[in-house]
Amino acid sequence: MRTVTNPYLRLLDRAGRSPALDRVVRAADRPARRLVAREPLRRLFGGAATGIPLHVIAKDLPFGAWFMAQFLDLHPDSRRAARRLVGLGLLGAAPAAVSGWAEWAGCAEDRRRVGVLHAAATGTATVVFFGSWAARARGRERAGIRLSRCGAAILVVGGFLGGHVGR
Template structure:
């Protein structure tokens, strides 16, 4: 049993190392930028964005949708191999249904990726490869369906099996994104809290020493914005602050990130939290951290806005 356990662990380490190389590959950032532009165009209509992100379901739509084309396509391959004569008509229909089901599945995955890739470069890069693998699978299964319809059944079956290979790679990377990288980071029902923060009703205000600890993205001449976890933590700690959370007001809201400074908490009702809890709430709310460009005269403060 010891040899078997070691073999299994070695296999897992090899697979994780391969994905780690994808996570670190800056060469994928260029293609990711192209995908981001496509995603922003597709998700521009608010209703489309809400549906694809899973608002009607109460959680991300992509994970359960993936079961549909995967189940249909692998069932078709099973019939191709185990019942090549009696199951051929059912197999052909399953392939076609899988092609139809792949469209909403891919679009919901694009929505999840667009939400998370801004905060996690690893999600950005692995997500691109995940999408390419699944698109390759879709292309092969579509070709398989066309070949079957034209009477080239043997070729259609082989092309479908090739599609299953790409589907397996895409599924593995999707599992890594969900279980290891915890993507998507956004809670689709966190809109109430986000809107309240974005409009300033629950703005967090600091009163620490005037320290400019990092450079963010300029909003105007007075404020800078970032979603980078390291920069946010550096800035808050430079003011002598510690992470805190304001408890949610309702069951469908997430806690509001705040901070406790030497002069007091940055928000009413803030309670101490870990940085992990702080950034979990920050990511789930889809927030951006806004702080003054310079802290020279007015008391320093930070705000949370919709990213």
């Protein structure tokens, strides 16, 4: 067995071995397995047609939209477009979540534990981005921008966790 010296990888390894996450894993397991119980759906989510699991593609929409909104927020004349991108990311979050859940169903136990942390982080980021969109829609641009920046930070954490799940 190889010794992990990277502190980040050690933390992920610890999370992957933590029985404290098992209750959440068990609660999510049955619906996830039902999601991929039928062969056509399993093939779709698994990327049988492309060789790339659907989640790898689907997560790019919310991630890309939300980070482009960050860029547009730097330009006051582009704030309306930024609000639209935040909304687009929200629309793309559901397909990304469902496809991720389907992929999670086939993961090993240690990856599933880290996967529930990934889902918690990205779900939290989605809620924060919803708050950003709602604030912007009410004309509270500064609050919307601040929430968007917080959502982006949480999303990065979720992305790192998800990258570990998919290794």
